[in-house]
Amino acid sequence: MRRMLAIATVSLFALCGIATHALNVQAADTSRARLILDRFTNANHWRQHVMVVAHRTGWKENGVTILPENSRAAIRHSIELGAEMVELDVRKSADGRLVVMHDSWLDRTTTCRGEVDTFTLAELRKCHLVVEGSGAVSDEIVPTLSEMFAVAKDQILVNIDNKLGPEILPDVAAEARAIGVAHQIVMKENLWSAKRIDEARAVMNTVGDDVIFMPILADDAIDDAAFMNRATEAFSAPAAELINWHKDNAPLTDKGGPLFSAKAHAAAINGNWHMWANTYPIVNRPPGMLAGGRGDELAVRENRPEESYGFWIDRGVTILQTDEPKAAIHWLETNGYRIPYDLTN
Structure with a gap:
């Protein structure tokens, strides 16, 4: 009896300690980004909610460029829309x-001409x-990665598309920590073999x-x-x-291919990870090139979102990366695929 009482007493103190820690964590982690991170890292708990990633930070609407891509203004816009993540x-x-x-060059997206890596930062500024x-010139200059991180801080997750080699990733992480x-x-x-995983x-x-990694897998x-x-x-x-x-x-794909099969969906549930589909287009490539033809063009320009976003959701997708975050979020909300965030705490 005494032993049981002692165990109960210790357990009570332990629970109190855990509860106190939980309260402290909750108090510290009430930013929008932390709430998003909870949904991102707990896939099985949030499978009724489809997250949206704004490709190139969110620059298009109805197929038209409305903001400079990879800009601070685009990040702010994506936050206002309710996107969970921006890709840059x-x-x-x-x-x-x-x-x-x-791009590796400046011509398409800036007022300058030439290769990015031939300009010093002072010149890029x-x-x-x-x-x-439209060719409209914005007030923004070529941003540093740290400047973009500062805009995203506490608000939205950031997906890093590394256009260089893996050797720069520790530097990316260092700037994020700073x-x-x-x-x-x-x-x-992109992973395709055991060697590549290693x-x-x-x-x-x-x-x-302290930095999240996810694999890219192609069929x-x-x-x-x-x-x-x-x-x-592995990660x-x-x-x-x-x-x-x-x-x-x-x-158009009729089943989604092997990576969106019933077995793939079961693997995602077993491993507690999100299935992520890319619906954004690639210039001068077939519509929906990354998504079996069922991309943004089908969803927005042809006004058939059920055959694009809906198709992928039916196959277990809980993250969509798109050039059309406004349209995607609106359709998802209208069809009950979004659960509002509680930002009142």
């Missing part, structure tokens, strides 16, 4: 500073971002475990759920970016 592209200046730019299509956003960063690499794990060991190299399990388990990944390649003149 990292490059280096001639003097080794990390900057955000999709003279290049203004433009709105592609701003206080390391927990908001998601790094990724190489990515070696890189991430140099990055640190031209991967066709079985067992490898999907290995790739996600305790909360998500996997899945590619269903669409060829020229091919019909």
Whole structure:
């Protein structure tokens, strides 16, 4: 009896300690980004909610460029829309500073001409971002990665599309830590073999475990759920970016391919990770090239979102990366695929 009482007393104190810790964590982690991170890292608990990633930070609406891509204004816009994550592209200046730019050259998206890595940061600061299509010149100059992190801080997660080699990832993480956003960063690499998994794990060991990693898996190299399990388990990944390649003149995918099969969905549930589909278009490539033809063009321009967003959700997708975050979020909310965030605490 005494032993049971002692155990009960110890357990009570332990529970009190846990409760106190939980309260402290909750008090410290009430930012929007932390609430998003909870949904991102607990896939099975949030499968009724579909998250939205704004490609190139969220620059388009109804197929028209409305903001400079990879801009601070675009991040703010995506936050206002309710997106959970922005994707941005990292490059280096001639003097080794990390900057955000999709292309290797400046011509398409800025007022300058030439290759990014031939300009020092001071020279890049003279290049203004433009709105592609209209050519409108914005007040923004080529941003540093740290400046973009500062805008995202406490508000939205950041998906790093590394346009350089894996050797820059520790530098990306260091800049994130300096701003206080390391927990908001998601790094990724394309994985297709056990060797590739080992190489990515070696890189991430140099990055640190405070930054999230997820694999990119494409169905031209991967066709079985067992490898999907290995790739996600190796990094305790909360998500996997899945590619269903669409060829020229091919019909719309009818099943989604092996990475969106029932076995793949079961693997995601077993591993507690999100299935992520990319619906954004690629210039001069077939519509929906990354999504079996069922991309943003079908959803927005042809006004058939059920056959795009709905199709992927039916196959277990809980994260959509899109050039049309406004349209996607509106459709998802209208059809009951979004659960509001409690930002009142």
